[in-house]
Amino acid sequence: MVTTVKSITNEIALIEGLAQNDRQAIETIYKQHYGMVQSLIINNNGTSDDARDIFQEAMIVLYEKSKSGSFELTSQLKTYLYSVCRRLWLKRLQQQQKFIPELNNLEETIPVEDDLDQHDQRGGELQMMEKAMMSLGEPCKSLLEAYYLQKKNMTEIAGNFGYTNADNAKNQKYKCLMRLKKLFFTEYKNKR
Amino acid sequence: MEEIQVLEAVERYIRGEMSREEMTFFEELRKTNPEVDQLVVEQTMFYNQLGNFGEWKNFKTALHDVHNQLLERGDIKEEAPKAIVRELWRKYKRVMAVAATIAGVTTLLIATSVSLYTSKQSDAKIQQLSYDLRREVKNSKTEVLNTVDQKIKISKAPENTTPKIGGTGFLIDGKGYLITNAHVVNKATSIILLNSKGQEFRAKVIHINTESDLAIIKIEDEDYKSIGTLPYSIRKTGAELGEQLFTLGYPRNEIVYNEGYMSSKTGFKDDSMTCQIGVPANPGNSGGPVFNKNGEVIGIINTRLTGADGVVFAVTSKNIFSVLEDVKKEDTSTKHVKLPLISSLKNLERTQQIKKIEDCVFMVKSYY
Numbered sequence: 001m002v003t004t005v006k007s008i009t010n011e012i013a014l015i016e017g018l019a020q021n022d023r024q025a026i027e028t029i030y031k032q033h034y035g036m037v038q039s040l041i042i043n044n045n046g047t048s049d050d051a052r053d054i055f056q057e058a059m060i061v062l063y064e065k066s067k068s069g070s071f072e073l074t075s076q077l078k079t080y081l082y083s084v085c086r087r088l089w090l091k092r093l094q095q096q097q098k099f100i101p102e103l104n105n106l107e108e109t110i111p112v113e114d115d116l117d118q119h120d121q122r123g124g125e126l127q128m129m130e131k132a133m134m135s136l137g138e139p140c141k142s143l144l145e146a147y148y149l150q151k152k153n154m155t156e157i158a159g160n161f162g163y164t165n166a167d168n169a170k171n172q173k174y175k176c177l178m179r180l181k182k183l184f185f186t187e188y189k190n191k192r
Numbered sequence: 193m194e195e196i197q198v199l200e201a202v203e204r205y206i207r208g209e210m211s212r213e214e215m216t217f218f219e220e221l222r223k224t225n226p227e228v229d230q231l232v233v234e235q236t237m238f239y240n241q242l243g244n245f246g247e248w249k250n251f252k253t254a255l256h257d258v259h260n261q262l263l264e265r266g267d268i269k270e271e272a273p274k275a276i277v278r279e280l281w282r283k284y285k286r287v288m289a290v291a292a293t294i295a296g297v298t299t300l301l302i303a304t305s306v307s308l309y310t311s312k313q314s315d316a317k318i319q320q321l322s323y324d325l326r327r328e329v330k331n332s333k334t335e336v337l338n339t340v341d342q343k344i345k346i347s348k349a350p351e352n353t354t355p356k357i358g359g360t361g362f363l364i365d366g367k368g369y370l371i372t373n374a375h376v377v378n379k380a381t382s383i384i385l386l387n388s389k390g391q392e393f394r395a396k397v398i399h400i401n402t403e404s405d406l407a408i409i410k411i412e413d414e415d416y417k418s419i420g421t422l423p424y425s426i427r428k429t430g431a432e433l434g435e436q437l438f439t440l441g442y443p444r445n446e447i448v449y450n451e452g453y454m455s456s457k458t459g460f461k462d463d464s465m466t467c468q469i470g471v472p473a474n475p476g477n478s479g480g481p482v483f484n485k486n487g488e489v490i491g492i493i494n495t496r497l498t499g500a501d502g503v504v505f506a507v508t509s510k511n512i513f514s515v516l517e518d519v520k521k522e523d524t525s526t527k528h529v530k531l532p533l534i535s536s537l538k539n540l541e542r543t544q545q546i547k548k549i550e551d552c553v554f555m556v557k558s559y560y
Contacts, residue, residue, distance in 0.1 A: 021251070026258050034259075034268045048270035056255045063251050122244075129245040149246040174196050181199075181238050 011077045019066035029059070033078055037085045045093065054092070058084040061112075061119045075110050083109040087116055125188075132183035140176035147173055198228060202235040318460050318495040318505065322359040322376045323443070323475030348384055348392040348413075355557035360441040360480035361385065361409060362489070363552040364426060364512060365529045366419035368411035371512055372479030372556050373494050374400045377407050380558035385411060388447045388550045395556075398526065399519040404465055404511045405494050407479075408519055408526075409556070423548040424487045425535040427509050430457055430467065431490040439471050439493060440546065441480030442555035448477075449546060452502075454490075459505040460497065466505045467491055473504040479556060482506045487537025487545050 017025025037058070038051040046054075061084050065071040073080065086109060133141055139161060146152045146160065158169035201218060204210050210218065222229045262268045359376030363369065370385070377383055383395045393413040400407045431437070431454045438451040452471030459466025469482060473493050482491040491506030512531065519526050537545045 021247075021254070023254060023258070026254055027262065030255075030258050030262055031267045034262070038268075038271055042271050048272070051271075052259060056252070056259070059255055060248070060251065067247075125241060126245055126248050129241055133245075144242075148242055149249055151246075174199055177199060178196060180242075181235075184238065184241065 011073060014077070015062070015066045015071065015073065018063055019069075026059070029062075029077070029081075030055075033081050036078065036082060040082070040085060041089055044089065046089065050089075050092070054085050054088050055081075057088055061115055064119060064122060065115060079108055079110055080112070083112045084116065087112055128187045129184055132180055132187055135183055136176065136180055140179060143169070143173055144176050144180060198231045199235055202232055202239060205232075206236065206239055319475075319498045320373070320375050320495050321473055321475050321478035321493055321504075322357050322373065323478075348394055354559075355384070356380075356560055357558040358442065358476050359478040359556045359558075360476065360493075361554050361556040362440075362479075362481040363419065363422055363554075364408075364516070364531055366422055367529070368395075368416055368418065369398070369526070369529050370395070370409050370411070370554065370556075371481075371492060371515075372407050372409060373492065373507075374402045374405045374407045375494070376479050376556050377409060377558050378402065379560045381560045382558075383409060384557045384559070385409075386442075386445075386555040386557065388553065391415065393554075398523065399515065401515050401518065404507055404515060406492065406507060406511055406515045408515065419552060421536075422532040422552055423536050423545075424481075424483060424489055424552070425532045426512055427484070427488040427490050428513060429510070430508055431484055433457065435490075436485045437469055437471055437482055437490065438485075438542070439473065439477065439480055439482050440549060440553045441473070441477035441493065442553075443474035443476035445555070447550055447553060447555075455503075460495065463505075465511060466494070466507050469493075469504050469506050470502055471504055472502060476555075481549075481553065483545075483549070487535040487540070487549070 014025045014029055018029070034051075034055055037055045038048065041051040041054055042048065058081050062081065133144070136144070143157065143161060146157050147154070152160075154166040154170050154173075157173075158164075158166045161169060163169040163172065201210075205215070205218060222232055259268075263270065357376055357379070359372055361370040361372030361376075364371050377397050378400050380397065383397065385393045385395050387393070393411045393416050395409045395411045395413070398408040398410050433454050433456070435454040436451070437453055438449065440447055440449055442448065450472050452469055454467065455470045456468035458464055459468055467490075469491065471482070471493075473480075473496055477493045478495075480493045481489045482493060484490050489509050489512075491508050492512070493504060493506045495505045497503035497505075516526075516529065516531065520529070537548060540548075
């Protein structure tokens with residue numbers, strides 16, 4: 001009983017860590033559960049590359065949930081991840097129109113369809129952004145990535161990109177951002 | 193306020209980088225100016241999207257790094273795909289046995305039925321000697337450009353169409369009646385004939401007899417002038433084995449001469465309606481006349497054996513008589529058609545014979 005409570009508190013801590021981009025948390029979850037997911041996929045028509053893709057996508061689902069703040073772990077983390085991966089893998093097999101085996105249930109599963117629907121929707125939006133980014137071209141793309149993704153400060157960026165001062169870089173950054181915004185919303189309207 | 197300034201302001205607003213006074217001013221502006229307010233909402237959404245995108249990308253990179261790191265440290269291992277063949281074999285052993293049996297039985301059945309029906313299906317082995325003109329369209333066009341008179345005369349062909357099947361035909365009555373193969377014209381909606389001088393004539397089908405593979409067509413064109421008595425004759429009886437033969441036909445846009453001999457009095461699979469001749473023939477020769485040395489038509493080329501060299505079959509000339517009789521019964525306008533029975537080509541040099549014959553042999557182009 002004591003160990004269960006302890007492991008649950010541990011798992012909650014892990015998920016909180018995940019939400020704060022704690023690398024240690026990612027490593028721990030990865031280490032504990034990757035093997036299980038890999039077995040599931042390898043035993044059902046997949047390769048280790050597939051296992052890696054599926055597990056990482058499941059991790060993103062978990063990350064999104066942890067970020068939303070409303071995540072209550074109603075089951076063991078293991079069960080949750082297993083259920084998500086199983087669902088994702090079935091979907092992938094369907095898309096590839098491969099022979100769909102009766103996935104041998106090694107573990108118990110919980111319904112995760114709602115979470116995955118949300119994940120799909122978010123994924124769609126993120127891909128729109130990625131597409132917009134890709135069609136932005138250089139140096140805009142690198143400039144925006146440096147500021148918004150790598151969170152570098154403007155002085156540093158100005159130095160790296162060869163702008164004479166931070167204000168010029170900043171101005172250029174806003175111009176790029178305007179272009180990205182246009183590209184994104186065009187994409188956004190097309191999709192809806 | 194310019195959009196770019198709003199963008200900057202919103203960014204600072206979201207990040208909480210504004211001073212208190214600035215914040216109050218900005219919020220006041222939003223309240224009074226709906227346009228700015230709309231921009232702020234839009235920017236905020238976009239900004240959030242961008243933020244999410246950044247996090248997502250960073251998280252993905254982190255996952256990637258962790259994976260590689262753990263792999264390096266040996267904390268996780270990449271398994272090789274499982275070989276499931278043996279498992280499948282165990283599972284489906286019986287099914288496979290049944291399948292193999294069925295396959296075996298089917299093979300036997302097919303083999304038996306093939307050997308039973310081969311004699312009937314053997315037509316597949318002989319090739320009709322008409323040819324697909326669609327392939328030739330480009331060539332014919334270039335030739336048209338080479339000779340001026342052909343260019344003018346090509347206009348008789350139906351507009352915007354290309355001939356589909358080409359063969360040969362020859363006159364059996366100087367008034368414009370020709371014999372060709374049924375398979376050359378049986379699908380045609382219109383027929384254009386071309387003589388050795390390159391003149392074009394319109395023609396129509398009078399009668400088709402698929403059994404003997406013969407067709408009678410008639411030239412219906414004011415440009416055509418009756419030739420009068422034909423130089424050659426059509427023979428009622430068959431040729432003798434070993435008789436010297438020659439043919440004229442249109443395997444290409446030019447009339448082509450070939451010679452050979454009588455090989456067999458019967459055709460493919462002992463068919464008595466046809467005979468075998470040892471004369472080279474190619475697609476396009478279909479419907480062409482086969483003459484003996486006296487200039488008598490003894491047959492009409494129709495097929496050749498595929499996979500064997502120089503085995504060509506011709507419909508024997510006596511079939512022309514029976515087909516014409518059939519036509520006369522159903523079409524009174526053909527009553528006056530008379531087959532030529534006397535050849536004026538006896539004892540002439542071959543080149544002389546050809547000169548006299550070639551005006552009576554036409555290229556047949558079928559359009560549909």
